[in-house]
Structure formats: C-alpha cells, structure tokens
Amino acid sequence: MSLTQLMEQRRAKIAQWRAIGCEPYAYRYEVTHHADALLARGDAVTQEFGERVRIAGRIMTMRGHGKAGFAHVLDPTGRIQVYFKSDVMGDHFRRYELLEVGDWVGIEGPLFRTRSGEISVRADQVELLAKGIRPLPEKWHGLTDPETRFRQRYADLFVNLDVRETFRRRARLVSAIRRFLDGRGYLEVETPVLQPLYGGAFARPFVTRHNALDVDLYLRVSNELYLKRLIVGGLDRVYEFARDFRNEGMDRSHNPEFTLLEFYQAFADVEDMMALTEQLVSEVLQAALGTLHVPHEGRTLDFTPPWRRVSMLDAVSEKVGESVHALDEAQLARLCRARGLAARPGTGAGGLLDELFSELVQPELQDATFLIDFPAETSPLARVSRRDPRVVERFELFAAGMELANAFSEQNDPDAQRAAFEAQGAARARGDEEAQPLDEDYLRALEYGMPPTGGVGIGIDRLVMLATGSRSIRDVILFPQLRPEEGRPTPDDVAEPAEEGAEGR
RNA sequence: GCGCCCGUAGCUCAACUGGCAGAGCAACUGACUCUUAAUCAGUAGGUUCUUGGUUCGAUUCCAAGCGGGCGCACCA
Numbered sequence: 001m002s003l004t005q006l007m008e009q010r011r012a013k014i015a016q017w018r019a020i021g022c023e024p025y026a027y028r029y030e031v032t033h034h035a036d037a038l039l040a041r042g043d044a045v046t047q048e049f050g051e052r053v054r055i056a057g058r059i060m061t062m063r064g065h066g067k068a069g070f071a072h073v074l075d076p077t078g079r080i081q082v083y084f085k086s087d088v089m090g091d092h093f094r095r096y097e098l099l100e101v102g103d104w105v106g107i108e109g110p111l112f113r114t115r116s117g118e119i120s121v122r123a124d125q126v127e128l129l130a131k132g133i134r135p136l137p138e139k140w141h142g143l144t145d146p147e148t149r150f151r152q153r154y155a156d157l158f159v160n161l162d163v164r165e166t167f168r169r170r171a172r173l174v175s176a177i178r179r180f181l182d183g184r185g186y187l188e189v190e191t192p193v194l195q196p197l198y199g200g201a202f203a204r205p206f207v208t209r210h211n212a213l214d215v216d217l218y219l220r221v222s223n224e225l226y227l228k229r230l231i232v233g234g235l236d237r238v239y240e241f242a243r244d245f246r247n248e249g250m251d252r253s254h255n256p257e258f259t260l261l262e263f264y265q266a267f268a269d270v271e272d273m274m275a276l277t278e279q280l281v282s283e284v285l286q287a288a289l290g291t292l293h294v295p296h297e298g299r300t301l302d303f304t305p306p307w308r309r310v311s312m313l314d315a316v317s318e319k320v321g322e323s324v325h326a327l328d329e330a331q332l333a334r335l336c337r338a339r340g341l342a343a344r345p346g347t348g349a350g351g352l353l354d355e356l357f358s359e360l361v362q363p364e365l366q367d368a369t370f371l372i373d374f375p376a377e378t379s380p381l382a383r384v385s386r387r388d389p390r391v392v393e394r395f396e397l398f399a400a401g402m403e404l405a406n407a408f409s410e411q412n413d414p415d416a417q418r419a420a421f422e423a424q425g426a427a428r429a430r431g432d433e434e435a436q437p438l439d440e441d442y443l444r445a446l447e448y449g450m451p452p453t454g455g456v457g458i459g460i461d462r463l464v465m466l467a468t469g470s471r472s473i474r475d476v477i478l479f480p481q482l483r484p485e486e487g488r489p490t491p492d493d494v495a496e497p498a499e500e501g502a503e504g505r
Numbered sequence: 506g507c508g509c510c511c512g513u514a515g516c517u518c519a520a521c522u523g524g525c526a527g528a529g530c531a532a533c534u535g536a537c538u539c540u541u542a543a544u545c546a547g548u549a550g551g552u553u554c555u556u557g558g559u560u561c562g563a564u565u566c567c568a569a570g571c572g573g574g575c576g577c578a579c580c581a
Contacts, residue, residue, distance in 0.1 A: 001532055001550035003515050009532070047539095061541075068538035085538060101531075115539050138516035138530050140542055145516090147573045159516095202581060248580045249506085344581090354581065362581090378581075396581085403581065434580085483572065 003135070010133040016098055017128055020091075024131035029106035031056045036077035038111060038119060045119045049110035053121060055080060056106040056129060058158060059099060061139055069096060070120075073105065074158060081120040082107050088124060095126040101139075102132030150480050163475075169288055170464045170476060174241065176284045177460075181263060184276075186237040191226035193219060193243065199442070200224030200381070202434040203246040206256075219245035224381065224455065225442045227264045228410060231453050232445045239263035241460065252472045253402050256481045259460040268454035270382075270393040270409040274370060277397060277405055277456050278305045281368070281463070288467040296400050297471055302367040303399070310365070311373040312357055313391070319360035324353065325390070332356070346432030350377030365398035377427075380420035380436060382408035397458075404463060407456035414446035 001009075017024045033053040038045075057075030067086035072079045084096040099105060106127040114120050137143040142159045149156040149163075156163050178188065196215065198205040200222030210217050223242040230238045244260045265272065282292055282305050292303040317323045320335050327335075332352035336343060341359055343351040353375050365371070373391040376384065382392035393409035411417045421438035428435035464476040474480035 001514075005550070006515055006532060063540050063543050064537085065540065065543080066537040068540085070540050070543085072541080081541075083539070087538075114541090116541075118539095118541070120539090135515045135531065140530065141517040143516070145512095145573085147512095148516095150573095204580090246580075249578075251576090251580085254580065344579090351581095358581070406581080485572085 006135045007133050010100065010102075010131070010135070013098055013100065014131055014133075017095075017131065020094055020098075022095065022128055024128050026106070026127060026129045029056050029127060029129055030054055031075075031106070034077040035073070035075045035080035038080055038121075039078065041111075041119070045111055045113045047113050047115065049112045049122060052108065052110050052124075054106060054108045055082075055121060057104070058132070059101050059103050059105055060136070060158075062099070062101055067093075071099070073107065074161075078161075081114070081118050082109075083112075083114065083120050083122045084126075085122065088122070089126070092124070092126045095128065096123065099126070099128070100132075102134070102136045103128060104130035104132065146474075147482070150474060150482055151485060153478055166464075166468045166470065166476060167478060169468050173284055173288045173464060173467055174460065176287050177261060177280065180280050180283060181237075181239050184237070186239045186263060186265075187235055189227070189230060189235070189238050189240050191223045191230075191240060191242070193245075195220050195226075197437055197439050197441075198222075199436050199439050201244075201246075202378070202436065204248060204434060206245050206247050221246050222260065222457070223262055224457070225439055227262055228450060228453065228455065229442065229445045231264050231266050231410075232448055232450045236266035236451075237264070250481060253462060253465075255461065255473050255477055258473070258477075261458045261460050262455065264410070264453055264455040266451040266453050269452060270395060270407060270454055273407045273454035273456045274395055277407065277458070278307055278370075281397070281404070281458070284463075285467060294399075294466050295469055296466060299366065301399055301466070307368040307370050307397075309370045309372055309395075310361075312353065312361075312371055312375075313373050315361045315371075316353060316356045320356065324356070344432055344434065346427040346430030346435065348377045348427065350375035350379075351432075354378050362398065362403075363401045366400060368397065368399045368404075371396045371398055376420075377423070379408065380424050381411050381417075383411050383413075383416075400466060402462050402465075403459065404466075405456055405458045407454065410450070410453040410455050412446060412450040412452060414443050417446055418443055 014024045031054055033055055035055065035057070038053065055073060055075055057073040059071050060074045060079060061072045063070045069084045071082045071084070073082050084093065086093045089096065106129050107121055107123045107125070109122040109124040111119065111121055137155060137159050143149055143155055149160070182188070194208070194210070194217040196217060198218040198221050201224070203221040205218040205221050207216050207218055220242065221244055223240055223244070227238050227240060240262055242260050242262060243257055245257050247256065248254065250256060282303050285294060285303055286292055294301040294303055313325050317325065324332065324335070329349040329352065332349050336352050336355055339359065341355050343355040372395050373388070374382070374394045376392050379392040379394050382394045385391045385393050395407050396403055397405035411420065421436065424435040425438060461473050461476050464470070465473060468476060470476050
C-alpha cells in the first residue's frame with residue numbers, strides 16, 4: 001500500500017476519535033511515572049494489581065486479542081507494556097480499539113506483572129495525546145538506512161534507542177566539562193558567531209551578508225581572538241563552547257559546523273594548559289565511561305595520565321630516517337616529494353613538516369599523546385619556545401589518529417603578533433588560501449597589554465566520538481550536514497524576506 | 506573534486522545469464538479476554554531514484570544526472 005494510502009487511512013481515524021468525543025491532539029497530560037523507574041521495581045511488582053500510575057509515550061507495538069490486547073509504549077526512558085482488557089475499561093475500550101502504532105497516548109491504571117512475567121500497566125483510562133498519521137519503520141529491523149536516519153533524526157531517536165543514549169552521554173560530558181571549568185574559576189562567555197574578520201584557525205570561512213549594514217560577514221572558524229580580547233579586558237579565565245564553521249570537505253571526523261571548546265587562562269603557559277587538559281579530558285572520560293581504557297574500533301586506547309609527549313621534529317626525523325631539525329624548505333620539499341606528498345601551497349618549511357607529520361606519524365598516535373615542538377610558520381598565534389627558538393610553545397593532543405586539542409602559550413607581544421600576521425599575508429600571496437588575515441582590532445587589544453596567557457581548544461564532537469564509541473562524527477551530531485533533499489522548497493520559493501517591522505513578533 | 510559501491514512496497518530485503526517484480530514486517534477485513542517478532546483465515550499495496558540509449562523485451566546492460574555510503578584528496 002502506498003504511503004499516501006497508508007496516511008489517508010490513519011488520517012481517517014482522526015474523525016473517528018472526534019466522533020467519540022476525543023480531541024486527537026491533546027493539550028497536556030499529567031505523567032506520574034516513567035518506564036525505567038517502573039521496570040526497576042523488579043520483584044516488588046507482582047501479579048496483584050498495585051500502585052496506580054500515569055504514563056505517556058508513543059505506541060511502538062500492538063498485539064490484539066479480541067476483547068483484550070497488549071501494546072508497548074515508549075516513553076523518554078524506555079518501553080513498558082500496557083494491557084488493555086475490555087471488561088474493566090468501559091467506554092475507554094473503544095479508544096483502545098482506535099489506537100494504532102505510532103500514536104502518542106497517556107495511560108492510567110495499576111502496575112502489575114503478567115503471567116508470563118512482564119511488568120505492565122493495566123489500562124483503565126486511555127487518552128490520545130497526539131495522533132500519528134505517518135507509518136513507523138519496521139518493528140524488528142528498524143531504521144538502518146544512514147541517509148534516512150540523519151535526515152529524519154526524529155524517527156531515528158525513537159526507533160534506535162542507542163542514539164538517545166549517545167546524545168544523553170554527549171550532554172553529560174559537556175556538563176561535566178562545564179563543572180570542571182566553573183569549579184576552577186572560569187567564566188563562561190559568548191562571543192560573536194558573525195565576524196567582520198575571521199581568524200584563530202587555518203580554514204576557509206563561510207561568508208554571509210548583513211543587509212542593514214550592507215557588509216559581508218564571516219561565520220567564525222574560531223573564537224580564539226575574541227576570547228583573548230577578554231583576557232586583555234581582565235577576565236582572567238574564560239571559556240566558550242563555540243559552534244565553529246569551516247568551509248571544507250566532510251568526512252568521518254569533519255562536519256562543516258562543529259563544536260570547539262576553547263578556554264584561556266591568564267598567567268598560565270603551555271605547560272599549565274597541558275596539565276589542565278590532561279586532567280580535564282581524563283576526568284571527563286572517566287566520568288562518561290567509567291574507565292580510561294577507551295574502546296575504539298576494535299582496539300583499546302589508553303588515556304591514563306601522564307600522557308606520552310612526542311616532539312614533532314623528533315617523530316618526523318625518526319620516520320624519514322634523518323634529522324629534520326635543521327632542514328630548510330628545499331630539503332623538506334625533497335623529503336615530501338620522495339613520498340609523493342604535497343603541502344598546502346605557500347606554507348613554507350612548516351607546512352612541509354606538518355605534511356610529513358600528518359602522513360607518517362599522526363595515524364600511529366592511538367593512545368592519548370601530546371605532540372609538541374611545532375614550527376612557527378604554522379603557529380602564528382603562539383609564542384616562541386624558551387628552550388628552542390626554532391619551535392613554538394604549543395601542543396596538540398592526539399588520540400585514535402585524530403587531533404583532539406590544540407593549545408599554546410599565547411602570543412602577547414603586539415609587534416611579534418603583527419609580524420606573524422604579516423607573514424600570514426605573505427603566505428596568502430604565495431597561495432595559502434587558509435592564511436589568517438591581519439586583525440587590526442586584535443592588535444589594538446594586544447597593545448593595551450595582554451598578560452601571559454595559555455589557551456586550549458578541544459574538539460568536543462571528537463571527544464564525544466571516543467566517549468560513545470562512534471566511528472563517525474555524524475553519529476554524535478544530531479543533524480549532520482547533508483545535501484538538501486530533492487523537492488524541498490528553498491528559501492527563494494517560500495517568500496521574500498520580511499521587511500523591517502515584521503521582525504521580533 | 507576523484508575512485509569504488511549502493512538506490513526495488515511505509516520499513517527490512519529478494520529477484521539466476523536480459524523474459525509476467527516477490528517475501529517478511531507494517532496496513533486492511535474477520536476470529537481470538539495474559540500476549541510479547543502473538544497466532545489463525547483472507548485482502549490490498551510498485552514511476553524498480555530520474556532522464557535517455559541498446560534490445561522483440563531492461564529492476565537487470567550502457568550513458569548522463571540526483572541522492573547516499575566508503576575510501577582518497579581537501580581539511581591541521
């Protein structure tokens with residue numbers, strides 16, 4: 001039967017409900033109990049009818065038996081069985097007869113255990129809360145098509161219950177991070193998503209248009225420069241869970257919009273931030289998973305502190321079989337060519353090193369590992385190292401071959417920062433499309449003086465992947481980016497944008 | 506962007522070498538007052554992603570397009 005016919009059939013039920021005096025879309029229902037708590041009562045529930053409860057949820061299965069029947073109702077916490085019996089329901093039995101899988105119902109009646117042993121609610125009263133007119137996916141195989149699952153996450157969430165658990169765990173992880181930072185005197189702040197100038201990361205931005213101001217604005221690729229402006233202002237510890245946007249390809253670990261936690265602490269350096277990151281991540285993973293031996297794609301990743309520290313230069317040297325510490329751009333280019341690798345244009349020796357690292361070393365970083373000793377060219381916002389002027393004070397955290405965090409001793413010398421920006425401008429002129437633009441306002445802020453500061457960015461989506469055993473970032477983002485569905489109306493089809501005066505309704 | 510794979514009923518999947526497009530679940534009718542992938546009897550449901558081509562004949566072969574998955578590239 002076609003979808004249209006199936007939906008017409010179900011839609012016809014609406015009139016039947018109204019004919020018996022029931023409004024098929026209710027306004028409220030007093031819920032007294034949730035399924036998980038009722039099921040947890042275990043042996044306390046017997047075949048004797050016990051406490052009266054009111055539950056509400058979506059009907060997932062029905063088994064009719066003439067003048068009786070069973071259904072499983074899914075509420076926010078789980079499924080519980082409901083028993084409908086004609087001779088105790090009076091005219092509410094007619095309501096049961098009109099119910100179908102997919103409807104939202106409120107059920108009132110005593111809790112009991114069936115002869116076959118399942119804790120159930122005997123329905124004395126049935127209220128239709130919302131009529132479902134679209135048929136549900138199959139009860140046994142469920143919904144497996146990835147495209148449908150992502151496009152119709154609303155269906156995915158009530159068919160594949162582990163999806164609910166993934167996003168609950170994500171929420172718990174985020175609030176654990178908040179508690180961690182709040183407990184250390186950090187202030188949660190909000191900074192602009194729409195920025196006149198993007199910066200703080202190497203990435204191509206999305207561009208949008210502000211009509212009233214008649215200017216182009218960028219969706220932020222990072223909030224780094226704004227958070228450091230706040231440090232200049234004297235807010236000594238700040239953080240933000242920032243939705244950032246990068247106009248790049250998508251794959252298992254990249255979505256065009258993603259969540260990056262950034263936190264900055266005055267009077268701290270990269271060493272302090274490394275210690276803090278190690279503590280934060282291990283504490284949060286322990287809380288989410290109950291262990292620091294994180295299962296991931298068939299292997300176990302070790303997050304037990306202290307984490308290994310690997311020098312980028314040493315690791316690459318080891319892989320290429322010669323020291324790269326003192327090599328110039330031409331020599332590094334030779335090493336890349338020999339392996340068929342190409343760095344981003346215009347990024348110089350640093351870019352070549354980074355390319356060698358990404359290809360040769362990064363995939364092997366499975367257990368939590370701090371990478372240190374980065375070249376300055378690819379770190380324009382970091383300070384030069386006190387112990388080795390050829391590198392900057394920076395670390396990245398890797399696990400499962402993914403970059404999880406990025407941090408440095410923040411550059412607070414306005415002249416050095418200007419020079420680094422200008423070097424970025426030169427890189428852009430040489431073809432680096434992701435070079436960071438010079439931000440005069442940010443330099444103005446630094447000119448007022450920024451205290452020594454350590455800053456960290458942590459990829460929340462990737463951290464959640466580890467905490468939930470997800471192999472794709474799409475499994476931890478509720479509505480991952482997809483191509484628009486065919487036939488869906490575009491904004492141009494709908495209406496002209498509202499004029500002034502129509503806003504703020 | 507490139508390569509490989511996929512797209513069949515609401516859902517999950519079949520259909521041999523090109524020969525009438527099928528099943529289970531869901532739906533509909535009937536029976537059934539403790540079932541649980543309820544059971545039993547019956548009924549109905551298709552733009553085989555789209556467009557074009559080859560062919561007597563295309564779900565099947567070819568081309569282009571659309572959408573998706575995986576990999577690569579991009580992306581720190």
